[in-house]
Amino acid sequence: MGVRAAIERKIKVLEVYGDSALVIYQVKGEWETRDPKLIDYRKMVIELVKEFDDITFHYLLRDENQMADALATLASMIKVNKQEDVKPIRMSIYEISAHCYNIEEDEEKDDHPWYHNILQYMKNREYPDQASENDKRTLRRLAIDYILDRDILYKRRKDQVLLRCVDAVEAKKILEEVYEGVCRTHANGFTMARQIMRFGYYWSTMEGDCVNYAKRCHKCQIYGDKIHVPSSPLHVMVSPWPSLCGA
Structure with a gap:
C-alpha cells in the first residue's frame, strides 16, 4: 500500500524500510521465495518497482521501528469516515521506557547449588546436618536417578540419556x-x-x-501474537429447568 501511495503521488525516488527480514530480502532477491502466496506478492512488488527511477529496500530492526508499530496499532483502533475531519494527534517520546517487570528475581538461599546434598551423599555418603530418617530415605531415593563422574553430577532421564547438572x-x-x-x-x-x-x-x-x-x-x-483463547476451558452448561416443549 505504501508503494502504491508513492506511485499515486508521482514519487520517482523512494527508500523503503521494513522490519520483516523475510519480505525485504525476498524483494531484494537475496533470499529465495518458495511460498506460493509470497511468490505472487513478490511479482506484484517487482511490477510496481518499475514505476520508480530509483528505489531501495532496507531492513530495519523491530527495536528501531517502534514508532511505526505504535502508529499502525493506533490506526487499527480508530474508525474514521471519509467525510470526517481528522484532528492531528500529539505524541510525545520519552527517553525512558514506561514499563516495569512484575516478576522479581529469586534470591539465593545459600551459596550451595541445588544438588549439593545429592553430590555430598554420592561422594562421601554424607547426609545433611539435622536430617531426619525420612529426609535420609528421600535423599537415597533421589540419588538413584543421578550419576557421579569425578566431580560432575549427571541426571539420568527415563531414556537413559545423561544431563549435566x-x-x-x-x-x-x-x-x-x-x-x-x-x-x-x-x-x-x-x-x-x-x-x-x-x-x-x-x-x-x-x-x-x-x-x-x-x-x-x-x-x-x-x-507477541495476541491470544484469543479463553484463560479457562469453556464447558457446556445444562439448563437446570425442565423443558416445557412437550407440555
Missing part, C-alpha cells in the same frame, strides 16, 4: 544463550526447557525458570 550461575547463562543468543529463538518457556534438555543440561527448577524468563522479555510482550 548446572548451578544457578550456569543456568542463567544457558537461559540467556538459548533465548536471545546467536539464534535468538525467543521461544516460550516450555519449548525452551525442552531445547535445554536436548543440549544436555538440567536443573531442578528448569521449566519454571524458563517460563519466568520468557515472561520478563519486554520484546516478546510487545510483539
